[in-house]
Every structure is written in structure tokens, then in C-alpha cells.
Amino acid sequence: MGATPARRLIIERCRAAGFPTVRMRRLRYHPAIRQLVQTVRLDPGRWILPLFVHARSEHRVPISSMPGHDQLSLDALREEIEEVRRLGLGGVLLFGIPDHKDPLGSDATSEQGIICRAIRVIKEIAPELLVITDECFCEYTSHGHCGALGKAGAHDTVDNDQTLRMLGWQAVAHARAGADMVAPSGMMDGMVGAIRQALDQAGFTHVPIMSYSAKYASAFYGPFREAAESAPQFGDRRSYQMDPAAAAEQALREVELDLAEGADIVMVKPATSYLDIIRLVKERFPGVPVAAYNVSGEYSMVWAAAEKGWLDLQRVALEMLTAIHRAGADIIITYWAKQAVKWLKQ
Template sequence: MFPHVRLRRLRRRKIIPLLAETHIGKDDLIAPLFFDENIAGPVPIQAMPGQNRWPVSMAGDVVIRLKSAGIRAVLLFGISSVKDAKASGAYAPDGVIQQVTRAMKQACPDMVIITDLCACEYTDHGHCGYVGECCDGPNLLNDASLEMMQRIAVSQAEAGADIVAPSCMLDGMVAAIREALDDYGHQEVLIMSYSSKFASALYGPFREAAGSGFSFGDRTGYQAPVSNRREAYRESEQDAAEGADILMVKPAGWFGDIITDIKQLGLPVAAYQVSGEYSMIRAAAEKGWLDERRVVMESLVSLKRAGADLIITYFAEDVCRWLDE
């Protein structure tokens, strides 16, 4: 008891780093990237200052720069020149993600390539699979869309993806994708499931970046309600049982309780610090209202403290530079 016990003794500036319980390192970080096959040069993303859409021709240059910074993994999103009801651009052998994956593998074989596995960027309606009439009107057709996800997964694996990351929140998606990958000889390709993905208001800037807005309705019919903790756990529990190698919580910052819950399933957990989280911090920093570096590092430490093993963040390259400094 006080005065013999003084916790403030542990908080001297030169002592704090020695006793830090939680650390952020470069190996914790995954950098998300947008590649657009309709452009010839980088295009700034207005809603995400500091981020760009990249042309396919620059895939090699981008991945080499990130590798030099110390980043070991990237998560790829594609903007296709083809959008139709079947999402054919998502599984075409020469699709945007397939081209970028092959180019990155050639330029930097050691980089871990993670491919977002969904259809919303490739469908003309912006939903994550086939759409038809359901009990409450037009909606995503679950079982028919699983076949589409299988086709996309195999195409991405054949292009060289190390990890496929299904984000469609379809029931049974992990089992269906695992079966397809195994049937086509891709047993070593990992599945990082967007297993607890919430119907969040924080995705707005991403939809501008990826061109994935929807033409009708919303995605509340397949993404988890932000209010439901037990349901989010069940989603990840089911994906774990179906063979997911890594689980994901998205968004990250406001869902630390879910990260802690999911950690108990015993699989590696990724936390996705989404576009809205990035844009809020970046905008406040540009106004001079926040110290960007301190806020970003604090946000990432909080995710690690909650139990995240991996953090997907648009600040990845900045964090590597700060760690070097």
C-alpha cells in the first residue's frame, strides 16, 4: 500500500519503454492498396488524403517501395474496367487483381499478397454476389453467390495470391472457398476471413476509393449489426469451424471488445482500421487539431492491446517511417 507502493515510479520517461506491455512492429502491419486498370498514373483519393488509386503498370514499383519500408504484406483491391451482374472481372484470368498479383510476385517474391475476395467492386449493382428476389425484396442470394466466390478464389490463387480474404459475409463462404481451393490444388493458400464485419458507417471513403457503392438498398442484410456482440462472435466461430486460417474484425477502433472476444477462438486475429477511421484522423491532423503520429500510434497500440495479431491500416507506410525514426 501507499506510501511503500508508488505506481508512479514505473512512469518515469526512461523507464516506460522498458516496461511497455504492448508493442507495435513492422511485422504487425498490412498495407491496403487500390489498383485501377482504367488509369495510366496515380489518382489521389479525395476522401482519403495521402492515398491513391494506382495503375496496374506501377504494381511492381509500389510493392518494392513498401518492402523497402519494412512492410511484409499487402491487401489488394481492384477497380475493374468491366462491371456486370456476374462480376466477371473478378475472376477473369487477366482481371485487375490477377495482373497486379503476378506483377508483384515477379517484382518482390517475398511479399505476402492478400487479395480481397468479393464482388462489390465488379458488379454493376454494387452488391457482393448475385442479386435476386428474396422474402423482403431484391437482396443478395447467399447460396448462388458462394459459387461465384469459389470461382474468384481459384482465379486469385492461380495468379499467385498467398492469402485470399473473403469479405462478402455469406453464410458458408469459408467452407465453400476452402473446398474449391483444395479441389484445384491450392491447399497451401490461406483464408483470412472478414469473419466479424459490421454494417458500419465508416466505409464511405472506401466506396469512393474502390468504386463499390451500391445502386439500391444497403448491405445490412449480410453485414453484422453494430449492436450485436454475441452475433459477431458466432460469425467468427462459424468461420473458424469451417477452416479459416485467420479471422478479422472490421472496423477496428470501435470494436475492441469484439477483437478480445474473437481472440479466444485460438486463431490469429486481424483488425482492419478502415477508411473512415483513417480519414477522420488525417482530416483532424490537417486541421491541426490532433497530433497525427501520436494518435495513430495510440490507436494501433489499442488494437494490439485488445488482442489483434495483425493490423490492416492505411497508415502502414507512415508507421514504418516513424518506427525508423
Template sequence: MFPERRMRRIRRRIIQPLLRETELRKTDLIAPVFLDESISTPLPIASMPGQFRHPVDGVADYCERLGNAGISAVLLFGVPGTKDSEATEAYAADGVVQRAVRKIKERLAQMVVMTDVCACEYTDHGHCGIVGETVDGPDLLNDPSLALMAQIAVSHAQSGADIVAPSCMLDGMVQAIRQALDAAGYQDVLIVSYSSKFASALYGPFRDAADSGFAFGDRTTYQINPGNAREAVMESELDAAEGADILMVKPAGLYLDVLSSLIQFGLPVAAYQVSGEYAMIKAAAERGWLDERAVALESLTAIKRAGADLIITYFAEDAARWLDEEQ
């Protein structure tokens, strides 16, 4: 006890670096990249300052810039030129994501390319798969959508993706995709499952970025209620049993309790710092209410401290520069 025990001894500035428990690194960070088939120059995303939709022909240049900053992995989202009720453009061989993967891999063979496997950007109704009538009215149909997700994942693997990331929160999605990938000869392609994905109010800016708003209803029948931690852990446990290589919590910052709970399954864990989390920090910083750099790095460190091995964040490029400046 005091005065023998003085905790401030270990906080001397010269001692702090030796005893830091959690160290954020550039290799922890994954940059989301939005692709738009209908544009020829980068298009600013108004609700996400500093973020853009990129044309397919320019994606390799952008990823090279990320690589030069020290970011070694990207997560691709595509906005197609046309949409329909069955998301046929999501698995087209010449689809927006498929072409982007090939362009990145041709230029940057060592860049890890992860692709979002979902249908919401590709359907005219904006839901994450095939819709139809249910006992509660029109909604996402689970089992008919599994084949669609498997088809999308295989098309991404055929284009050269290293990792596929199903985000639709369908029951059985990991098993269906794993079986399809293995049958097609892509046993080495990883699955990062959006395994604990909440029906969060923080996705609004993303829907602007990916043009993925829904025409009716909501996504509460397939995403997790924000109050349900046990359900969220069970979702990840099931995906681990189905063959997920990496689990994910989305959003990140408000769900650190769930994130820390997933360590028990022994798999690597990713966390997605979502568009709303990014936009709140950017908006407050623009008003001079907080220090963007300090808060962004603190938030990313907290996510890692809670157990994330990988962090998907729109701050990736800026954070890489800030970490270099701290060296």
C-alpha cells in the same frame, strides 16, 4: 498502499521501455492497395488524403517502396474497366487483381500478397455477389453467390496470391472457398475471413476508393448490426469451424470488445482500421486539432493491445517510418 506502493516508480522514463506491455511492430502492419484498370498514373483518393488508386503497371514499384519501408504484406482491391451483374471480371485470368498479383510476385517474391475476395467492385449493382428477388425484395442471394466467391478465390490463387480474404459475409463462404482451393491444388493458400464485419457508417471513403457503392438497398442483411456483439462472435466461431486460418474484425477501433473476444478461438486475429477511421484522423490533423502521428500510433497500439496479431491500415507506410524514427 501509498506511500509504500508508488505506481509512478515503474513510469520513470529510463524504466518505461523495459515494462512496455504492447509493442507495435512493422511486421504487424498490412497495407491496402487499390488498383484501377483504367488509369496509367496514380489517382489521388479525395476522401482519403495520401492514398491513391494505382495502375496495374505501377503496382510492383509501389509495393517495392512499401517493402523498403518495412511493410511485408499488402491487401489488393481492384477496380475493373467494365462491370456486369455477375462480376465476371472478378475471376478473369487477366483481371485487374490477377495481373497485379503476378507483377508483384515476379518482382517481390517475399512480399505477402493478400487479395480481397468479393464482387462489390465488379458488379454494376454494387452488391457483394449475385442478386435476385427475396421475400424482402431484391437483395444478395447467399447460396448462388458461394460458387462465385470460390471461383474468384481460385483465380487469385492461380495468379500467385498467398492469402485470399473473403469479405462478403456470406454464410458458408469459408467452407466453399476452402473446398475449391483444396480441389484445385492450393492447400497452402490461407483464408483470412472478414468473419466479424459490421454494417458500419465508416466505409464511405472506401466506396470512393474502390468504386463499390451500391445501386439499391443496403448491406444490413449480410453485415452485422453495430449493436450485436454476440452475433459477431458467433460469426467468427462459425468461420473458424469452416476452416478459416485467420479471423478478422472490421472496423477495428470501435469494435475492440469484439476483437478481444475472438482470442478464445485460438486462431490469429486481424483487424481492419477502415477508411473512415483513417479519414477522421487525417481530417482532424489537417485542421491542427490533433497530432496525426501520435493519434495514429496510439490507435494502432490500442488495436494490437486488444488482441490483433495483424492490422490492415492505410497508415502502414507512415507508421513504419514513424516506428523507425522511434528507434
């Protein structure tokens, strides 16, 4: 009985590829060979650990939706930084929870605010550790939005241009306290240019900007809002964060504008649901460092599944980090950072 046309086609393709001379499994059968041909290597020096610092008296406040993470007092921050230094992580990204919130988030721009105090504590303990500060107002405002409120028609929304001035004040305060890098996350139009101008005028021309250039209005941020106590008191952030269904070209345009305004590093957030955007950014802007934020929901859903026995926590977490780097991210901001270092050392 003769071969079917489909079978003949498969045979012809195998012959063209050189089978059985060419066998791809030869590079997979031995663990040492697999390691030799890997193109993605997990490097803790390229991971940034987010930390949440509060101004209250409690030492550590567990974040119920993010197992293994706490809101930290300044004393608890000292302990955390000692561990981060021992593990060899690339740095920390700071988020603050003030003891008082107001409509303008004034703690965020105060040199006695919680973040400025936290920076000084870190630099006292580990002056060589890279300290990055989040530049936004959602943790500090009484309404939970990312800047000063204004009106768009009959609707309350963030006043973009007033918030730009505030972002400049915030970045300068952080730089004066000792921040090594600032990371604007509010998706305000012109935020990079406003911060660059403010830093330069204050004498901080050396401080780089890592911009949340393509930040999507994602449902994956839920646990973060508990951690940072930053849930909006009304509405949502879809008028300024990107629509997940928007064309990829919109993300590329956001990145291009940030680079034109002076961004030194660009970021895509979230990471695992937007690997295609990470890849496009890396290809469109070769030579530009690309960061990706492996966000709270991506972390917490793996923990939840692992607690039910549905997933292997360690293997899934390391696979996620591998995928993010493989997509093109040079830097990963991730809640797995400390655990992943320990796993790699096993």
C-alpha cells in the same frame, strides 16, 4: 476536526496498497523505464497495407477522402511494391477496380482480370512479399453489391448460394495467379467452406483463408467506397453485414462458424470502434490468429482533424494502432502502415 467516512476509506485503501511504499509513477518517470515495461510493441511485420489497383490508363488517381493514398495503375503498383518491400511491411491486401462492370462482376473471376494481373506484377518484383486478395464482388458488379442478385420477397438482395460458387471461382483464379492468402469479405453464409473446398479441389490446399468473420455494417466505410468505386447503386448491405447493435455473442458465433468451415485467421472490422469484439474473440478462441481492419473512415477522420489542427496526426495514429494490438489483434490491416513505419524510424 475528524476525517470524514469517505476520507477514512481512501486512507485505508492507500495503506492496504502500500502507499507511499508503492508508487506506480516510478515505472513512468523515465522514458527508458517506460519502454522496458511496455507490453505492446508496434511491429510493421504485423501490418498489412491495402492497395487499390485500377485498369485505366492513369498512373495514379488520388483518393480525395484518403490523403496519401491513390488508385494505382499496374505501373504505379510496381513503384508502390518496391517501397512496401523496403519498409518491411507484413504484406499487401489487394482491391481491384476493373475497366468494365457487369451484374455478376465477371472481372473478379477472370484470370485476366485486374487482380490476377496485379498479383503477377507483384510476384515478378517481390516474390517473397505476402499478397492477400479480397474475395468479394462489390468493386466489380454494376449494382455495387457483394455478389449475384436474387430476391427475398419483393426486395432485391444478394443470392447467398449463387455467390458462394462465384467466390470459389474467384479464389481459385487468384491462387493460380500467385496469391498467398485469400480474404473473403462479403459476409455470405458458408463462404469459408465454399472457398476452402474450391481451393482444395484445385490443388491449393496450402493457401490459407483470412475471413472477415465479424464485419459490421459500419458508417466508417465511406472513404473506401470512393477508393474502390464500390458504393451500392440501391439499398445497403445491412442484410448481410452485421448490425452494430447486435449482441457480441453473434460475432463470436460468426467466428466459430468460420473456424469450423476452415478459416485460418479470423478478422474483426472495423477495428477501433469494435475493440471489445477483438478482445472477446481473442479470449474465446485462444491460439487463433486474430486480424483487425483499421478502416478508411478511422483513417480519414484523423487526417481531417489533424488538418484543422485539432489532433496530432502521428501521435493519434500510433495510439490507435497500439490500442488495436492491446485489444488482442495479432495482425492489423491499416492505411497508416507506410507512414507509421517511417514515424517509428524517426
